[in-house]
Amino acid sequence: MRETVILGVIQGLTEFLPISSIAHLRIIPALLGWKDPGAAYSAVLQLGTLVAVLLYFASDLYGLIRAAWHDVREGRPFGSHEARLAWYILLGTIPIGVCGLVFRRFVENEARSLYVIAGSLILLAILLAVAERSGNHRLDMEQIGFVQTQAVGLCQALALVPGASRSGTTIMAGLFLGMTRETAARFSFLLGVPAIGASGLFELRELLQGGLGGAGVLHLVVATVISALTGYLAIGFLLRYLRTHTTYLFVWYRIGLGLLLLTLLLTGRVPPS
Numbered sequence: 001m002r003e004t005v006i007l008g009v010i011q012g013l014t015e016f017l018p019i020s021s022i023a024h025l026r027i028i029p030a031l032l033g034w035k036d037p038g039a040a041y042s043a044v045l046q047l048g049t050l051v052a053v054l055l056y057f058a059s060d061l062y063g064l065i066r067a068a069w070h071d072v073r074e075g076r077p078f079g080s081h082e083a084r085l086a087w088y089i090l091l092g093t094i095p096i097g098v099c100g101l102v103f104r105r106f107v108e109n110e111a112r113s114l115y116v117i118a119g120s121l122i123l124l125a126i127l128l129a130v131a132e133r134s135g136n137h138r139l140d141m142e143q144i145g146f147v148q149t150q151a152v153g154l155c156q157a158l159a160l161v162p163g164a165s166r167s168g169t170t171i172m173a174g175l176f177l178g179m180t181r182e183t184a185a186r187f188s189f190l191l192g193v194p195a196i197g198a199s200g201l202f203e204l205r206e207l208l209q210g211g212l213g214g215a216g217v218l219h220l221v222v223a224t225v226i227s228a229l230t231g232y233l234a235i236g237f238l239l240r241y242l243r244t245h246t247t248y249l250f251v252w253y254r255i256g257l258g259l260l261l262l263t264l265l266l267t268g269r270v271p272p273s
Contacts, residue, residue, distance in 0.1 A: 003034060008045065008223035012230025015049040016189065016238055018128065018168030018250045019257070023117045026162060027261060030114065030270045045220075047200035048227030053189050055228075056235045060190065064089070081142060088146060092153025093194040099157040100199065107160050114265055114272050120163030121258035128168060129251045131175035139179045141186060148177045149187070156191060166192055167238075168254075171247065181242035189235060 010028060014021040025045075029035065054061065067082035078084045100107070110116075139148070155173035159166035167188050174184025264270045 003029075004219040004223045005226060008048065008226030009230050011045040011223070012049060012052070012227035012232075013234050015046065015227070015231055016052075016167050016234045018124075018165050018171050018247065019253055020117075020121065020124075020163050020165035020168060021046075021049075022112075023121055023163040023165070023257070026112060026114060026117055027257070031264075045200075045223055045227050046196045048224035049231035050193065050196045050200060051228040052231030052235060053193055053196070056232055057186075057190060061193070064190075084146075085141075085144075085149070088149035089191050090194060092149050092156070092191055093198075095154050095157040096160065096195050097198065099160055103160060107162075111160075112162050114261060114270065116161065117163035118258045118261040118265065120161050121254045121261070124164050124168050124172065125251045125254035125258070128172045128175075128247055128254075131172045132247050132251070135175035136178045137175070137180045139177070140183050144177075144179060144183070144187065148174075148179070149191075151177060152187065152191060156195065163258075166195070168250070175247070181245075181247065182239055185238055185242050 006028070007025065010024045011021050014024045064082050064086040067080050068077070068086035071077050071079040071083040078087065152170050152173040155169045156166060158164050158169040167185070170188035170191060171181075171184045174187060175181065179187070261270075265272055
């Protein structure tokens, strides 16, 4: 049960911070000598963080859905900005959905190598730093349109590479496109709702069909609940933090973690897979 609790905390804290939950769910078990929980288990834990997003942004999501439904009934599905944003989020989810199906075997196997994770941690850190430095940080939620949302959606597909981070790739894209830091994070969370939900439910079905047993189901439920609680706290922290701070804290954390992991791999302290 201790392992279950720790994995739930890791998932909740790292899903929304731009530091990669998958990387931490691979690195920490490897350092502690635990078995890799696997891509499917990691995806199911995301259902807990999905609950966190749904609770934290309940009013925002309700407003988007209500506006979209109202405008459809009025015969103008793109009549309001909220309705357009709802459709843009759905359209922006298509790239990660398609890539997830096409590259599923690679993502669940070869891509989970700790060498891949170390490299993507460092590379995304560099790109995030460039985005932070070059972005003008002016656009808020009311000003982003089709081009910006779909560009962020395309970058979300990069999160399939372990270590890249879904929030990291989407916040990076938002900053490159001129969004404020808080807007980039807020849109990142809203955009993640369909992707996280679909991925988690798909993998949950796979795990249940494989047979977890009573103890396995209990541990999974506990870890998912814990990830929901810690994820909710992580969302609030990041939004508050980005109102007055840059993303450089996460840049340096990613670089430090990536270099530490490479050092451990090269010295044989942890196995690469």
